[in-house]
Amino acid sequence: MGNYRLYCSECKAAFDDVFLNICPSCGNAGPLVRTDYQVSKFKPLNLPGFWKFLPWLPCIEWNDKIRSQTIVYKSNGLSKELGLNNLYIAFNGYWPEKDANMVTCTFKELEAPPTFQRASERCIDNLVIASAGNTARAFIFAAQYFDIDLYVVVPKNSIYKLVLPFQVPDNVFIIAVNQDSDYSDAITFSGRMANALNLVPEGGARNIARRDGMGTVMLECVHELKRLPEHYFQAVGSGTGAIAALEASQRLLSSGQYLDALPRLHLSQNQPFTPLTDAWNNGSSELIKIPEDKQRKAISEVFAQVLTNRYPPYSVGGGVYDILNTSEGSMYGITNADARSAGKLFESSEGIDIVPAASVAVGSLIQALESEKVKADDTILINITGGGENRLWEDHDKNKIEPDILCDSTIEMDDLKHALEACHDQRNVR
């Protein structure tokens, strides 16, 4: 069916996409399933936004109303400050002067639309996601353009920080879970909810549409530079964006059109919560076990909250450990103070504000230079995963995201079901 099939790197099974994000033979413990596209050459189409990479997205059609895209340009400001001669910025966010048009100011806007498009082509009528912020905003953005109900599970303490430059559409249902829950709790809860209520989990890191959507950051870079970068910098929470960047690089190299090496991944987290950095720098292929209360305390001290996933796909086949190995990559831990000053340096030298996670990535670039992991003439791509929030609010009004249901994570699933039915009835009357 369609322009691609899925395959499993472990048992080598190839299968059609029925919106199943796991290998039918290897099951939940199997590696990340990957996409094998019929079109092997990299040939962007004349379509708006990231849809120009449609031959390498897991859908057949595209949605004309969504025009989000990454802007890749050669740095003039930050590069001078750091003494780099070939620094390229992949800017994801709102910066109309540069044609950057992501109204949620985050590169998650690249993963949500292909997820909806893929789901709608497979006659899926609902999706469940868990998020502490960016993913929720990006999925609510995409939901506006599809006839699919979206259930968003958000920790209660993050929901009130969420604002959008548009109204939450009628097909979106927001479930806020109790006060002390974090992103990881929301993930657990959404899994239980999908299971009990027979809803469709979007798949997280296992969702090929998310990964191939975020992989367009690398495609946009190569479209612009006509080569692969030698180094790729990104801050990571789950690491899905970095996995996507590596998979896209491998696809580009398999096309036979480029003679470059695979880019080295330079991934960063925000101290004191750095599970991926700690595991990698300890040479461990498993995350290091740390008591939950210690993890929660560390998370509460982190500047870039979106980077605090307690269950990142590290040891799964094709996950963060594997991509670091494959790309001879590095992991960095950046303090809040260093992230803040790196963010300020970016803003003053490039002329746009960036989100805390992107500031962490800039901090890691500075660290890599100091430790001579990159040199002045190297071709470097830094993924500014979000930016332009201050710029956005100059042009748009803020709409708060209000929960439709506020509940404790121990709620009986039958009660939740009834509460959701009541929400549906109310919307139908409207």
Ligand SMILES: [Zn+2]
């Ligand atoms: Zn398999």
